[in-house]
Amino acid sequence: MEKQETRDELIIGRNPVMEALKTGRSIDALFVSKGEKQGSIGKILAMARSSGIPVKEVDGKKLDYMCGNAHHQGVIARVAAHSYASVQDIFDRAAEKDEPPFIIVCDEIEDPHNLGAIIRSAECAGAHGVIIPKRRSAELTYTVAKTAAGALEYMPVARVTNLAKTLDELKERGVWVYGTDMEGQTWCGTDLKGPVALVIGSEGKGMGRLVQEKCDFVLSLPLRGEINSLNASVAAGIMMFEVARQRLGLESV
Secondary structure (H helix, E strand, O other), X not given: OOOOOOOOOEEEOHHHHHHHHHOOOOEEEEEEEOOXXXXXXXXXXXXXXXXXXXXXXXXXXXXXXXXXXXXXXXXXXEEXXXXXXXXXXXXXXXXXXXXXXXXXXXXXXXXXXXXXXXXXHHHHHOOOEEEEEOOOOOOOOHHHHHHHOOHHHOOOEEEEOOXXXXXXXXXXXXXXXXXXXEEEEEOOOOOOOOOEEEEEOEXXXXXXXXXXXXXXXXXXXXXXXXXXXXXXXXXXXXXXXXXXXXXXXXXXX
């Protein structure tokens, strides 16, 4: 009999993957043996693509390695540790609290520890949700969940196909988009009390060009050392708690 979840975060084998797709299980990515499209694999591929699930064709040895040589039948699904929300869920959460939206946007944050730390800080700072892209981003793996230390149970995380387009949609709904980059204007003195989307760039490259072009403002932190950048989750935490400070009406001394 085929086993579902024979390895952490994985669903292995054609029937288990098919059932997971049918029930709407949150699947981060589908891994299929290169050239494998016959029989039920073709149906699985069609279902995955219609649901917007990234499909990755890999060598059979890669699948063997991923599942510890379990009988994968040419297909493995990597599942999320928590269900994804929608962007509307984030706006609904802000409305329920009668607060202007406070949204964290992660632009290609690929380190799961960084993403988990950002989600944890976002929850503590009173953000209403986090948005990540479907591609070139860490997913809601168990490493992310563990690093978030329970925050995933309270913090909606939406996963979108096109981050730049999503920023346009946020702006159409009255949200001001603030990017973060060492070349931006200093964050001190910037009014962050209104509807805010705070964009955190990737660990190595920062914000992508298209995403940066969508920002209304680009903010920076005053760095004094020889190293000219901070860890993404550390920079995100500093900026988030500046938003929290202003919203609480706390005066800086």
